[in-house]
Amino acid sequence: MQIIKTAEALLTALAQRKASVGLVPTMGALHQGHLSLIKRAISENTTVVVSIYINPTQFDRKEDLTKYPRTLASDLVLLESLSKDLIIYTPSDETLYPQGIVSKNYDFGSLATHMEGASRPGHFNGVATVVEALFTRVKPHKAYFGEKDFQQLQIINALNLQLNMGIEIIGCPIERTAEGLALSSRNTVLSEEQKKKAAQIYQTLCLLIDTIDTWSVNQMEHFFKTKIEALAGFKVDYFAVAAVTDLVPVKTLEPDLNYRLFAAVFVGNIRLIDTLELVRK
Numbered sequence: 618m619q620i621i622k623t624a625e626a627l628l629t630a631l632a633q634r635k636a637s638v639g640l641v642p643t644m645g646a647l648h649q650g651h652l653s654l655i656k657r658a659i660s661e662n663t664t665v666v667v668s669i670y671i672n673p674t675q676f677d678r679k680e681d682l683t684k685y686p687r688t689l690a691s692d693l694v695l696l697e698s699l700s701k702d703l704i705i706y707t708p709s710d711e712t713l714y715p716q717g718i719v720s721k722n723y724d725f726g727s728l729a730t731h732m733e734g735a736s737r738p739g740h741f742n743g744v745a746t747v748v749e750a751l752f753t754r755v756k757p758h759k760a761y762f763g764e765k766d767f768q769q770l771q772i773i774n775a776l777n778l779q780l781n782m783g784i785e786i787i788g789c790p791i792e793r794t795a796e797g798l799a800l801s802s803r804n805t806v807l808s809e810e811q812k813k814k815a816a817q818i819y820q821t822l823c824l825l826i827d828t829i830d831t832w833s834v835n836q837m838e839h840f841f842k843t844k845i846e847a848l849a850g851f852k853v854d855y856f857a858v859a860a861v862t863d864l865v866p867v868k869t870l871e872p873d874l875n876y877r878l879f880a881a882v883f884v885g886n887i888r889l890i891d892t893l894e895l896v897r898k
């Protein structure tokens with residue numbers, strides 16, 4: 618029982634009791650990374666919507682879209698085991714793209730220019746188009762995104778400011794295997810051997826954290842490329858150090874800014890990404 622005397626406290630209490638809708642957008646092939654977002658959403662909302670939609674406009678390579686794992690039946694079993702109260706939203710192309718499957722054009726400035734923006738032309742316009750479509754249909758109070766796709770997270774934050782719908786964007790930490798490989802739906806198409814080797818992406822990023830005061834960014838990049846490309850079938854797409862605010866890759870670090878390491882690596886024709894906060898010790 619709550620006994621309330623002031624109007625302010627009454628409004629606060631009512632706001633806390635008001636239904637809150639949390640949205641977790643996914644492309645399915647669910648793993649513990651997705652589930653960590655959904656669990657957080659369940660703990661913070663009265664209603665949770667999990668969307669499962671493989672968004673064609675964010676794929677820059679047709680082969681990547683056709684090969685993307687589709688596991689709806691087992692996804693539903695996993696979600697059911699988590700909570701019986703979830704709303705699972707699996708919209709058709711026509712529902713999300715009534716005008717045809719094309720991206721809108723957004724201006725996210727430097728946030729969309731480098732790293733994933735440079736390697737995957739049109740990717741972030743596609744992501745923003747589908748997220749805007751989901752936001753306007755679900756009208757969530759909170760929406761949950763993983764730091765694994767850190768550049769995407771910052772773009773969603775920028776999109777959210779542009780849309781001005783009052784949604785709170787929650788960034789969630791990266792879930793990894795015991796060896797450190799960031800969980801990803803794309804890992805399912807890797808062999809056990811490739812997965813074991815791919816954990817070196819994270820392990821190498823961790824080693825670089827200790828070099829922050831002694832090595833230049835060029836030295837870090839050289840170390841990362843040498844180490845990763847020594848693994849058979851591995852090719853580094855990019856290695857970058859960028860401040861979290863503008864995501865522009867830098868060669869020297871300013872003392873007062875927060876930076877992250879970013880990497881994209883091809884394992885055969887599967888492309889993996891990872892990122893790690895560059896913490897000064």
Ligand code: AMP
Nearest residue numbers: 643644650762763765766790791792800
């Ligand atoms: P996806 O299905 O790949 O579009 O991912 C849906 C959401 O889950 C995105 O916000 C991702 O950033 C997030 N996500 C994917 N992998 C992980 C992970 N290993 N840890 C935390 N979040 C993740």
